[in-house]
Amino acid sequence: MENFRLKVFRVVARHLNFSRAAEELLLTQPAVTQQIKALEDEYGVPLFDRSGGRIALTAAGSALLPYADKLKELSDEAFDAVTSSIGDNVGKLSLGASQTIGQYILPTLVAGFLKESPRTAVTAVSGNTDEILDMLAAHKIQLAMIEGPGLRKDFRIEPFMEDQMVLVVPASHEWADTEIRLDDLRHAPLLMREFGSGSRRIVETALIKAGLKKKEIRATMELDSTEGLLSAVEAGLGITFVSRWAVRNQLTLGTLRLARVSGLQLSRMFSLAYPTGPEPMGSAGVFRSFVLSRSPDLALRPTGKPQKAAARAT
Missing domain, CATH: 1.10.10.10 (Winged helix-like DNA-binding domain superfamily/Winged helix DNA-binding domain)
Incomplete structure (x- = not known):
């Protein structure tokens, strides 16, 4: 202790x-x-x-x-070693998740994990990718789940699920349910996450790879949460790119719609991160194994139905 x-x-x-x-x-x-x-x-x-x-x-x-x-890290390792030795999945697990994962993916994963390891005490914090990796480096959490590329060499990164990012527009927008050209984005009011967000890095990298210049990617507003972005789009302040997981409810209700950008591929991997060295032990090791084995089932859940429901709402 x-x-x-x-x-x-x-x-x-x-x-x-x-x-x-x-x-x-x-x-x-x-x-x-x-x-x-x-x-x-x-x-x-x-x-x-x-x-x-x-x-x-x-x-x-x-x-x-x-x-x-x-000493805190050593104490946690000792606790995990002792609890794992009795084989009853008893222990403490501290997780950090970037915002999309923390809000839409992590609750389902933790619920499934606790069915198999009910005596594990789980705590979780969320933030953008850079913040979560800083917490991992400071040993404030045992595992990080991030949605952007891991740009640091002091961590091992293990992808566990592919995610698609989609262009979201107001329900009455002229681009709703249509395909647009990349050039159309040059002067569009684009809403983006703050610097340090993995989502923002993914979007900027994909747009530049598709043909836009970095100086042409101008955010008319920056917000520090995905929910803030979606609320701003609903209010007519602009358009945005978010994870397909984040917009499911709004598509079902018909308050937001999707547009497709011709030639733009916006996929990314959700990943587990932990310090370089031995694989995690104890509760962290059990959770890592659970995520790597079970998350593909979660990723295969159908995602086309919300979009069709939104189309019918018109």
Whole structure:
């Protein structure tokens, strides 16, 4: 089990805010302050600089933090090794998922996994691809599920499902249910995810490969979530590219429609990521095996019906 004072230190160091750390740890702020004071007394040096109305790590705190992270990682590995040795799928599993996976794919995968491993305690966080990989590098999660290309060499990347991205337009748009040319996109009001999003990288790469110049890909609005993009399209603010998973409900209701761009191929792979080295053990290893074996069944679910329903709505 991880040393509790070091755990409190790690959380405070991440937030640089005692109140937020207390909320995450389910402690009172005085209790957090007391744990930090006891740790500082143990080392004989201050770990945080509280002057100037802000909190910052001291040189000693910065020196301690990587060791606290390593001890947390070692504690998790020890827990997984012990629980996997009894063969009852008992353990803790911390996952990170980029937004499309986290919202539309991960719940189904976790539900299926827990039917086979009901005694596993699962926690999950979401963000864009870069944010999730940063969390993985910091050992805040055991496995990452990302929707963009893995651009870092410190991770192993294993594709587990192919995804198609589609062009979404308002229901009354002239392009609805039609095929357009790539040139038509040059002056269209294109809505895009923020920088750091795997979805954005996929779209930009595909458009450039198809023939657009990078300077011609101009986002009229950037949003930090797929739901935000779809709401903006419904409001008539522009058009966007999203995963086929994300727009199923709107197509069924007829509030949004699809258009096809001639000659543009927009497919990508959803992938698992974990640090280079041995394959994950314990609960993380069991979940990895589950995803690699079961996700093809999920990918084969029919996706044509929502589009037909949208067509009938007109």
